[in-house]
Each structure stands twice: as structure tokens, then as C-alpha cells.
Amino acid sequence: MAIDIKSPKEVEAMRAACQMAADTLLLVGETLRAGMTTEEINTLVHEDTLKKGGRPAPLNYRGFPKSVCTSINDVVCHGIPGPQVLKDGDIINVDITTIYGGFYGDTSATFYIGTPSAAARKVTEVARKSLELGIAEVREGARLGDIGAAIQEYVEGQGCSVVRDFVGHGIGRRFHEDPQVKHYGRRGSGDRLKTGMTFTIEPMVNLGRFEVAIDPDDKWTVTTVDGSLSAQFEHTVVVTKTGVEVLTKRPKPLRLSENVATIFA
Ligand code: MF3
Ligand code: CO
Ligand code: CO
DSSP: OOOOOOOHHHHHHHHHHHHHHHHHHHHHHHHOOTTOBHHHHHHHHHHHHHHTTOEETTTTGGGOOSSSEEEETTEEEOOOOSSOBOOTTOEEEEEEEEEETTEEEEEEEEEEOSSOOHHHHHHHHHHHHHHHHHHHTOSTTOBHHHHHHHHHHHHHHTTOEEOSSOOEEEOSSSSSEEEEEOSSOOTTOSOBOOTTOEEEEOOEEESSOSOEEEOTTTSOOEEETTOOOEEEOBEEEEEETTEEEETTOOSSOOTTTTOHHHHTO
16 A cells, blocks of 8 residues: 655644643653552543543554553563553653544554663663664655664674564554555565655564564564563654654653663763
């Protein structure tokens, strides 16, 4: 299927939805603490989204039962909020998708609960940097494969691995549109980027091997097969005349994630 090109007006509407999601992610960072349950994160995201006039996209999406994905430690993505209690040393990815004004905004980050292990810091910071490097490839005329290659080269150079089974995606009036945005691949391959394309980049990075498995009981929770830690960051971006705009860019650093100086002190 062809890749949808958004008009400037549509990009403006996307920006509003994306900034709403980004603001809820900031609130999550302000609220997270050891002792909290992932159900409480779900309630926070759900209520904040409604308060802002948006809708939480995950709820009932293909049967997903909650309003946000919460993925702890060896959970790669699509963790379902519930009674699990956050404990010192955990890393948790919170993935927020908001529908507002007819458009979707999708963004996630991995947070440190208490004091992280060296392994937790490693996988989280490699994932964070890999997203930055992927975004840096985005410009009119670049190829999708350039994004994947930049991410894969860096992550594997750091001795970590890139998840293959889940990818970034076009986004707009629908949650998941064409194209698929792989976080691995070859430079110069894949579709050419054009101004007005909107998609996510959301590398899932494992400390060990890249293979993952889906929980056979809940059919959602994705974990690393080798039990190693996994981290992820996600932004929604638009290709612009001059390069790229990160539509889910935050106006300030995320508590418990981007303020690493205080976390690692
Ligand atoms: N937000 C996820 C993504 O980045 C998708 C979650 S689907 C859900 O694409 F159903 F689990 F919410
Ligand atoms: Co996404
Ligand atoms: Co997401």
C-alpha cells in the first residue's frame, strides 16, 4: 500500500495529538515510584488522557485490555498493566498512544525505578541513543533502510541486539499505517522518505539475544527468550523540507529517565 503524505494542516493536527501524548509521558515520569503498581500507571494515563480531551488508543485495540503498555525488565513491549508492583532497580517502558482531533500520537520511554544496575543502565542508554541516531537519518530523499542500518550498527557495536519481530510504523488517522520502519537493515534500501510522511521510530534493544516470545496465555506480553533486559524509546516524526520534526518532542527532560546525572549519582 502507498505511504500516506500528510498536508501541513494534517501535520498540525498530528502535532497536537503527539504533544498530548508527550505531556502524559512527562506526567508518568513525575509520578512513577517504587511500590506503585502498573495498574496505577494505567489509571493515571487513562484519566489524564480523558482530562485533556483525548482517547487512549491501546484500550480495546485488537483486544488489548488496558489504556497503556507497561513493559518491565525482560518484557520487550505490550506489557499489560495489572497488580505487578514496581521495585527498586526495575526498568519500565511506558508506551502512550493518544487519539486527538482524529489523529494518533505515539511515544514511549524507559524509566529507572530507584538505582539501576550497570546492565539496566547499559541497555536503556543504548536504546535511547539508538533512537536519536535513527531520527538523525530522517530527511527528504533518505531511505527507510538508512534508519534501520544506523540503529543496528550502533546497537550491535555496543554488544546489544535489535528486536526484529516488532517495528516502527506509519501513523496518522490510523494507529498503524504503512510503511513498516525496521530498526535493522541496509543503507540505501527501502522506500525513499518524502516530506509529509509521518511514522514512528521505536527501537527495542535487548541486552542479550534478539529473539522474543509472546505470552501464550495473554497473547500480548512480549519477552526476551534469553531472559535478558530490554529497553525501548519511541517518537513520532514527520519528514520536513529541511529534515525532520519530532512531533512527540518533550519541552523538558523526563524525570527518572533523561535526568541521568541525578539517577546515576
Ligand atoms: N504503542 C505500540 C506501538 O508503538 C502499540 C501498542 S498496541 C497495544 O506501536 F494494543 F498493545 F496497545
Ligand atoms: Co508505535
Ligand atoms: Co507506542
